[in-house]
Amino acid sequence: xxxxxxxxxxxxxxxxxxxxxxxxxxxxxxxxxxxxxGHRRMELDAVVRxxxxxxxxxxxxxxxxxxxxxxxxxxxxxxxxxxxxSALVAGEETVVRQVVFDLLLAGHTVTAIFDDVLAPVxxxxxxxWACGEAAxxxxxxxxxxxxxxxxxxxxxxxxxxxxAPIALGATLEHDIYTIPVTMGEVVLRNVGWQATxxxxxxxxxxxxxxxxxxxxxxxxxxxxxxxxxTSFITAVNSLFETADATGTAxxxxxxxxxxxxxxxxxxxxxxxxxxxxxxFARTLNPVPSHPTPPPTDNVTSVESL
Amino acid sequence: xxxxxxxxxxxxxxxxxxxxxxxxxxxxxxxxxxxxxGHRRMELDAVVRxxxxxxxxxxxxxxxxxxxxxxxxxxxxxxxxxxxxSALVAGEETVVRQVVFDLLLAGHTVTAIFDDVLAPVxxxxxxxWACGEAAxxxxxxxxxxxxxxxxxxxxxxxxxxxxAPIALGATLEHDIYTIPVTMGEVVLRNVGWQATxxxxxxxxxxxxxxxxxxxxxxxxxxxxxxxxxTSFITAVNSLFETADATGTAxxxxxxxxxxxxxxxxxxxxxxxxxxxxxxFARTLNPVPSHPTPPPTDNVTSVESL
DNA sequence: CTGGAATTCATTCAAATCGATCATTCTATC
DNA sequence: GATAGAATGATCGATTTGAATGAATTCCAG
Numbered sequence: 001x002x003x004x005x006x007x008x009x010x011x012x013x014x015x016x017x018x019x020x021x022x023x024x025x026x027x028x029x030x031x032x033x034x035x036x037x038g039h040r041r042m043e044l045d046a047v048v049r050x051x052x053x054x055x056x057x058x059x060x061x062x063x064x065x066x067x068x069x070x071x072x073x074x075x076x077x078x079x080x081x082x083x084x085x086s087a088l089v090a091g092e093e094t095v096v097r098q099v100v101f102d103l104l105l106a107g108h109t110v111t112a113i114f115d116d117v118l119a120p121v122x123x124x125x126x127x128x129w130a131c132g133e134a135a136x137x138x139x140x141x142x143x144x145x146x147x148x149x150x151x152x153x154x155x156x157x158x159x160x161x162x163x164a165p166i167a168l169g170a171t172l173e174h175d176i177y178t179i180p181v182t183m184g185e186v187v188l189r190n191v192g193w194q195a196t197x198x199x200x201x202x203x204x205x206x207x208x209x210x211x212x213x214x215x216x217x218x219x220x221x222x223x224x225x226x227x228x229x230t231s232f233i234t235a236v237n238s239l240f241e242t243a244d245a246t247g248t249a250x251x252x253x254x255x256x257x258x259x260x261x262x263x264x265x266x267x268x269x270x271x272x273x274x275x276x277x278x279x280f281a282r283t284l285n286p287v288p289s290h291p292t293p294p295p296t297d298n299v300t301s302v303e304s305l
Numbered sequence: 306x307x308x309x310x311x312x313x314x315x316x317x318x319x320x321x322x323x324x325x326x327x328x329x330x331x332x333x334x335x336x337x338x339x340x341x342x343g344h345r346r347m348e349l350d351a352v353v354r355x356x357x358x359x360x361x362x363x364x365x366x367x368x369x370x371x372x373x374x375x376x377x378x379x380x381x382x383x384x385x386x387x388x389x390x391s392a393l394v395a396g397e398e399t400v401v402r403q404v405v406f407d408l409l410l411a412g413h414t415v416t417a418i419f420d421d422v423l424a425p426v427x428x429x430x431x432x433x434w435a436c437g438e439a440a441x442x443x444x445x446x447x448x449x450x451x452x453x454x455x456x457x458x459x460x461x462x463x464x465x466x467x468x469a470p471i472a473l474g475a476t477l478e479h480d481i482y483t484i485p486v487t488m489g490e491v492v493l494r495n496v497g498w499q500a501t502x503x504x505x506x507x508x509x510x511x512x513x514x515x516x517x518x519x520x521x522x523x524x525x526x527x528x529x530x531x532x533x534x535t536s537f538i539t540a541v542n543s544l545f546e547t548a549d550a551t552g553t554a555x556x557x558x559x560x561x562x563x564x565x566x567x568x569x570x571x572x573x574x575x576x577x578x579x580x581x582x583x584x585f586a587r588t589l590n591p592v593p594s595h596p597t598p599p600p601t602d603n604v605t606s607v608e609s610l
Numbered sequence: 611c612t613g614g615a616a617t618t619c620a621t622t623c624a625a626a627t628c629g630a631t632c633a634t635t636c637t638a639t640c
Numbered sequence: 641g642a643t644a645g646a647a648t649g650a651t652c653g654a655t656t657t658g659a660a661t662g663a664a665t666t667c668c669a670g
Contacts, residue, residue: 136511140504151456199445206441
């Protein structure tokens with residue numbers, strides 16, 4: 001299942017001494033477990049998470065089984081986009097994953113990766129499909145791959161603290177595009193929220209019910225497709241009414257939102273991009289830029305299971 | 306009579322060397338008995354207890370159990386179903402994940418977990434929703450959680466060898482239920498295939514194109530919903546035609562397949578369950594019951610740098 | 611029941627890791 | 641520039657781990 005890595009490997013990969021790495025572990029900066037004999041073992045995810053949070057450069061990525069191009073080349077976002085685009089069309093999931101993790105380790109935030117790489121690329125693939133340059137199955141397979149990567153990102157960057165505020169997200173009826181909602185989920189989780197996507201294609205009244213029952217601090221709605229403008233507008237407005245009454249902020253965004261529609265709906269904030277969503281979330285619930293969770297005693301909590 | 310496990314299996318499952326595991330046994334960390342000839346044998350319970358107490362991760366849960374474990378499994382699976390069902394409705398993702406991985410750890414195959422737990426539970430939740438006992442968003446959230454778990458299972462059982470045969474899967478037009486297709490993907494990957502789900506809601510002609518281009522050994526189609534019987538039947542039959550011509554086996558299954566429809570479509574095999582799919586796949590591409598891929602040497606190759 | 615293949619045993623040895631200690635380097639402050 | 645405090649890197653003996661070995665045991669098919 002999860003390959004466990006030894007301190008020596010990690011130390012060499014990061015380029016610090018073994019002593020230092022052990023101290024970091026003991027301070028709780030890298031979540032780890034100990035073997036029955038007291039040796040430290042850590043998961044790749046934990047190491048990656050630490051690298052991202054601490055801003056450390058990776059010296060020898062090969063030692064962790066990671067793509068080799070990380071520190072040095074520093075993928076430009078443009079080059080990465082091209083590579084990901086062709087890999088997505090060709091169904092080469094591994095390549096996509098590698099490049100994305102490359103970008104992560106090179107210091108790009110998930111938000112930036114989504115806004116500047118994945119979203120444009122998926123949009124472009126959608127156009128290719130519309131023009132007949134790509135087969136339907138290729139476009140759909142690209143979506144599947146994208147979702148897999150998103151789920152992985154969700155688990156590797158998951159940082160949920162106990163008292164984090166709750167956020168719910170969804171897509172309205174007839175809008176079946178899951179990717180943007182899930183991106184929102186990953187972004188929000190990444191800035192410390194307990195974000196949960198309820199999925200796509202949900203009628204407004206059930207969303208209202210979910211707000212009443214879960215009392216989230218934030219509700220985000222992604223709009224990639226509008227079947228009927230009038231019913232969409234009434235849906236959003238009824239949603240906003242409940243949200244407003246229960247102290248829930250309503251964030252809305254998406255490519256299908258034209259100016260004319262936008263004028264007729266109510267919301268707490270309009271998001272042009274995931275960056276906007278992240279910013280708004282930060283405003284609602286300010287957190288220190290580098291979380292550095294107080295030595296959460298991961299070990300003991302794990303061992304007490 | 307409880308099933309006894311050998312040190313070798315346990316060692317590989319936990320991800321430590323056999324020597325170390327035996328030392329732990331001798332230190333009394335894992336309760337065990339010895340055969341008349343002095344060989345160590347331990348119960349699953351003892352191993353699980355040790356794992357919990359020491360906080361060790363499971364590396365290859367499959368190794369701890371055999372598919373034929375039928376003893377008290379019924380009870381366990383039933384209890385697990387109840388627990389998962391309520392957790393899914395309540396949106397408690399962590400609980401679901403915990404129980405599922407517990408089952409894996411207890412030696413159930415993913416196939417069994419899907420067939421006997423997840424699929425019935427999701428079906429039941431669907432009924433609750435139809436009866437108005439569950440809100441729409443609860444049902445949809447359950448699907449989302451289920452998908453996340455499936456994706457995790459998919460990555461944790463990534464066993465793809467180079468020369469593994471290719472399998473493609475999808476759902477036909479108007480059928481938007483992703484879960485069964487993805488379950489098929491996980492099951493097939495688990496028995497050594499390079500399985501890729503193309504996603505839901507795909508027209509037959511693009512699937513035909515995908516077969517022509519990727520030349521898979523197996524194509525599986527999940528059918529959870531049929532919009533129009535006649536167009537469905539022609540779609541499946543045209544798909545089968547291409548599959549047959551290119552040497553691709555066509556496996557089909559799903560709850561929406563009534564007897565009458567079934568009589569009018571062609572396929573290589575009909576799957577009542579994922580077990581059937583797994584069996585068929587094994588027939589197509591027999592693999593040793595315990596894959597035991599030549600120790601992939603990830604560690605040594607890394608350490609030798 | 612029997613023979614051979616596969617597994618496991620106990621043991622040994624090299625490599626890795628532990629915890630602790632100490633010297634060095636970095637950093638912020640006066 | 642001087643200095644105190646913190647982080648880092650190096651080292652040491654004791655412990656843990658992983659791999660290899662030949663002998664003993666178990667398993668399975670005939």
